[in-house]
Amino acid sequence: MKSFKRELTFIxxxxxxxxxxTPEAETALADSGxxxxxxxxxxxxxxxxxxxxxxxxxxxxDFEAFLERLAPEKPHSQYAHNGxxxxxxxxxxxxxxxxxxVVAVTNGKLDLGPWEQIFYGEFDGMRPKRVLIKIIGE
Amino acid sequence: MKSFKRELTFIxxxxxxxxxxTPEAETALADSGxxxxxxxxxxxxxxxxxxxxxxxxxxxxDFEAFLERLAPEKPHSQYAHNGxxxxxxxxxxxxxxxxxxVVAVTNGKLDLGPWEQIFYGEFDGMRPKRVLIKIIGE
Amino acid sequence: MKSFKRELTFIxxxxxxxxxxTPEAETALADSGxxxxxxxxxxxxxxxxxxxxxxxxxxxxDFEAFLERLAPEKPHSQYAHNGxxxxxxxxxxxxxxxxxxVVAVTNGKLDLGPWEQIFYGEFDGMRPKRVLIKIIGE
Numbered sequence: 001m002k003s004f005k006r007e008l009t010f011i012x013x014x015x016x017x018x019x020x021x022t023p024e025a026e027t028a029l030a031d032s033g034x035x036x037x038x039x040x041x042x043x044x045x046x047x048x049x050x051x052x053x054x055x056x057x058x059x060x061x062d063f064e065a066f067l068e069r070l071a072p073e074k075p076h077s078q079y080a081h082n083g084x085x086x087x088x089x090x091x092x093x094x095x096x097x098x099x100x101x102v103v104a105v106t107n108g109k110l111d112l113g114p115w116e117q118i119f120y121g122e123f124d125g126m127r128p129k130r131v132l133i134k135i136i137g138e
Numbered sequence: 139m140k141s142f143k144r145e146l147t148f149i150x151x152x153x154x155x156x157x158x159x160t161p162e163a164e165t166a167l168a169d170s171g172x173x174x175x176x177x178x179x180x181x182x183x184x185x186x187x188x189x190x191x192x193x194x195x196x197x198x199x200d201f202e203a204f205l206e207r208l209a210p211e212k213p214h215s216q217y218a219h220n221g222x223x224x225x226x227x228x229x230x231x232x233x234x235x236x237x238x239x240v241v242a243v244t245n246g247k248l249d250l251g252p253w254e255q256i257f258y259g260e261f262d263g264m265r266p267k268r269v270l271i272k273i274i275g276e
Numbered sequence: 277m278k279s280f281k282r283e284l285t286f287i288x289x290x291x292x293x294x295x296x297x298t299p300e301a302e303t304a305l306a307d308s309g310x311x312x313x314x315x316x317x318x319x320x321x322x323x324x325x326x327x328x329x330x331x332x333x334x335x336x337x338d339f340e341a342f343l344e345r346l347a348p349e350k351p352h353s354q355y356a357h358n359g360x361x362x363x364x365x366x367x368x369x370x371x372x373x374x375x376x377x378v379v380a381v382t383n384g385k386l387d388l389g390p391w392e393q394i395f396y397g398e399f400d401g402m403r404p405k406r407v408l409i410k411i412i413g414e
Contacts, residue, residue, distance in 0.1 A: 042380075101238065242318075
């Protein structure tokens with residue numbers, strides 16, 4: 001069995017954003033030399049998400065509106081977590097969108113459906129944050 | 139290490155439905171010959187979900203009502219994604235219910251709790267859509 | 277390839293609670309002897325969750341309030357599932373928080389970010405319930 005690990009670092013200049021990281025996952029897989037197995041990709045921070053959905057700007061605005069409706073950022077005082085912090089909403093948003101994806105690796109490729117793209121969802125940006133890619137297989 | 143892949147195709151005759159696919163996962167595992175490892179089962183489409191919960195019709199009606207309350211299908215015009223599309227709600231519903239499950243394989247069986255059943259959640263049906271099963275182990 | 281399995285059992289004395297189970301996952305990993313691979317940790321019951329977030333009591337109160345707003349426990353009669361059962365809300369809450377986490381194993385350690393902690397989320401407690409840990413790798 002082979003294993004491979006890579007960390008990606010992102011500094012986003014807004015509090016919330018969605019970034020397509022499929023190319024980085026594909027590069028990691030190519031560098032790993034693994035042809036059959038599983039790829040795990042997860043946010044290493046608990047106010048961020050890795051998820052798979054569509055690379056379409058309108059949908060991303062819909063996600064933003066949906067998440068703000070369910071767990072609004074402001075007023076900060078509505079959350080018990082927000083004493084020294086102001087990011088309770090980001091912890092909740094990440095919980096809705098999920099921490100991680102596991103993707104099949106087949107014939108040396110990410111085994112994704114036709115529209116599946118991997119995204120980094122940032123909910124408390126403007127500082128360096130990491131994503132982990134771990135691949136096992138052979 | 140052994141690996142095994144299978145794709146399932148579903149055409150549901152309503153926009154939304156839940157289908158128990160535990161038997162298909164069990165058959166794939168038996169066909170793989172893998173006795174210890176992990177089984178990944180994921181929707182390959184981004185308006186559908188694979189999740190684990192209870193096989194009980196009342197609960198499925200509760201899921202439907204819950205998802206429609208959080209991300210209603212209509213009016214289609216409420217979503218920025220819906221220009222040529224009308225399925226923004228399906229992308230959001232799938233995000234709530236999740237894309238995938240990872241199930242332990244122990245002694246050649248899916249290592250599920252007493253009531254755990256694997257479901258395909260369709261949120262934009264009436265066309266062929268695929269589910270991926272990938273198993274690694276030995 | 278090596279594989280390792282452990283079940284944890286919890287009996288919580290309230291209907292809902294969050295329990296940090298990172299130490300139990302670390303102990304299982306140490307006992308497995310696996311140094312590179314993947315660790316799956318999932319609830320075996322469909323009214324409970326395993327998720328990763330912050331070990332902060334204020335945030336846990338925010339999660340509780342958020343989940344009760346989205347899928348209130350009472351009145352029990354609001355849910356189609358609740359005939360002989362009274363726990364439809366718990367099935368829905370678990371769906372929001374997720375069933376499982378998959379964590380990378382690197383150099384014999386859980387490869388977690390600085391604040392990532394693994395939690396057992398109980399939504400229908402006061403009886404014995406199980407969590408599965410499965411580790412594969414070498």
